[in-house]
Amino acid sequence: MKLPAYTPYDGSSKPFTIGLMPLDLARWIEPDADLPRYLAEKRSLAGSRRADVFVAEDDMLAAQEECLQLLADYLCSTHPNLYKRHGSLIDAAGTTVDLADPALPPLMKAGLLVEDDIVIMRRKDDGWHLVAGHVSFPSSWSLQEKFGRPMQAIHADVPGFSEGTRNAALITRIFDNLLVAQPVERMNWSVNTTGDLFLPMSKHRRPPSSEDFTLAERFARVERQTLRKLPVSGDIVFTIRVYVDPIAAIEHHPRAAELASSFATQLAALDEQQTAYKGLTLQKAELVQKLHSLAQQLAPA
Numbered sequence: 026m027k028l029p030a031y032t033p034y035d036g037s038s039k040p041f042t043i044g045l046m047p048l049d050l051a052r053w054i055e056p057d058a059d060l061p062r063y064l065a066e067k068r069s070l071a072g073s074r075r076a077d078v079f080v081a082e083d084d085m086l087a088a089q090e091e092c093l094q095l096l097a098d099y100l101c102s103t104h105p106n107l108y109k110r111h112g113s114l115i116d117a118a119g120t121t122v123d124l125a126d127p128a129l130p131p132l133m134k135a136g137l138l139v140e141d142d143i144v145i146m147r148r149k150d151d152g153w154h155l156v157a158g159h160v161s162f163p164s165s166w167s168l169q170e171k172f173g174r175p176m177q178a179i180h181a182d183v184p185g186f187s188e189g190t191r192n193a194a195l196i197t198r199i200f201d202n203l204l205v206a207q208p209v210e211r212m213n214w215s216v217n218t219t220g221d222l223f224l225p226m227s228k229h230r231r232p233p234s235s236e237d238f239t240l241a242e243r244f245a246r247v248e249r250q251t252l253r254k255l256p257v258s259g260d261i262v263f264t265i266r267v268y269v270d271p272i273a274a275i276e277h278h279p280r281a282a283e284l285a286s287s288f289a290t291q292l293a294a295l296d297e298q299q300t301a302y303k304g305l306t307l308q309k310a311e312l313v314q315k316l317h318s319l320a321q322q323l324a325p326a
Contacts, residue, residue, distance in 0.1 A: 026274040030057065033212035034288040035280075038161060040214070041299055043183050043195060048210040048251055053099060054139050055114035055249070055266065056107050063140040067161045068120070077225060079133050080172040081157035081239045088145055088258040089131035089157055095262075096135045096143075096254065097124060108138070132159050134203050144263040145255075146200065151175050153200045153261070160224040162217060163256060164246055165304070176200070184298045185217045186276050200252075200261060208253035216292075216312065220244045220269045238308075240315055241273040245288075272316075282323035 038044050070078050081089065097115055100108040109116040113125035117138045124134060127199045136143050136159030144158040152175035171179045176196055177188035186192045205210070217224070218238075247268040254261050275284045290307070293313045300309050 026271060026277060027240065028110040028278055029245065029274055030268050031189060031212060031248070031249060032278070032284055033214050033277070034291050035249060035284055036246065036287045038212035038259045038289060039216065040291065040295060040303075041183070043192060043199070044209065045199065045209040045252075048208040048253075049102060050208060052097070052209065052210075053253065054103075054141060055262070056100075056140060058117070060140055062118070063222070064117060064120045064137065065164075067137055070161045070223060071137065076154055078161045079130065079159050080155075080168055081130060081132060082173065085145065086113075086131065087155045088147070088255060088260045091255050091257050091260075092143065092262050093124065093135040094143060094208075096138060098136060115203050125325035132157050135159065136161065139264075141266040142264070143266040146176070146261040148259070148262055149175070150203070152177060152197055155179060155215045156260070160265070161196075161224050162265075164213075164248060164267065165217075165223050165226065184296075184302055192239065203252060205253045205254045205256045209250045210249065213248040213250060214323045215246045215273070216305060216308075217244045217246050217269075218242070220271070222267060222269065229313075239273070240319065241271045241278065243308075243312065244269050244270045245272050245275075267296055272312075276300060276319065276323065282320045283324070285323060287311045287322065292316070 050110050087230050101110045107118050113123055115122050122134050122137050132143060142160040142162055145156055146153045149157040158168050177193045180186035232256055249266040251264045252261055278284055292309055300306055
């Protein structure tokens with residue numbers, strides 16, 4: 026098993042907190058060895074389930090194009106070993122995207138260049154709305170259900186983030202004050218019964234699992250999210266890079282015992298509403314027990 030790229034369940038990114046940090050622009054997008062696999066799945070979904078993975082309001086072409094050009098320039102200058110540009114063509118780890126192809130919307134082209142999903146948010150009278158998105162790897166949510174809605178409605182079922190909460194007001198203020206020169210990032214994580222990348226069905230709609238399991242059969246799904254303000258339109262580009270690893274993969278980490286213990290502590294601290302939101306009502310206690318046992322096994326003698 027490969028080591029997890031990020032381990033926010035070590036306590037550095039607590040669930041149901043905003044946790045934004047300044048982002049060095051050199052780290053905006055972080056392609057890795059999984060790039061060919063992710064791009065292949067994105068292309069497959071774009072062909073077979075386009076309505077599920079792409080949405081855009083009618084007046085979004087200019088902002089989409091701005092995002093595409095910004096991303097293409099960034100990738101070719103920051104990761105020249107992976108991205109080569111030949112006129113309107115960009116070779117992305119062996120996959121070619123034609124920036125001038127009229128059959129694909131600009132934001133779909135952008136999404137087919139990177140492992141990250143890409144969403145554009147726009148300020149309207151009642152807040153920031155999801156106005157365009159190329160989301161191939163949703164973490165238990167539907168792009169069509171969130172499309173066109175303001176942020177407070179998008180987060181309506183997230184404990185502590187619904188309309189009228191302090192967190193909802195704080196997110197609006199953060200978006201309003203985001204600077205072009207200072208993007209930000211945050212980490213999020215959850216636990217799933219599958220390693221699939223495309224998870225459009227809400228946890229609330231999936232039958233809860235109470236079967237016996239091993240840590241190799243439960244997956245830590247980590248999201249690295251970034252926010253970057255577009256200089257011309259003033260819209261905000263929201264990227265989401267998903268990493269999925271069997272929880273058992275932390276056994277091989279240099280800080281394995283610490284990670285297992287911290288993971289257990291973070292899960293145990295979830296209240297009833299938070300546990301239900303993450304789809305862990307019937308699994309949390311056993312997950313916590315297994316992680317504590319793993320931590321004890323791996324602890325230095």
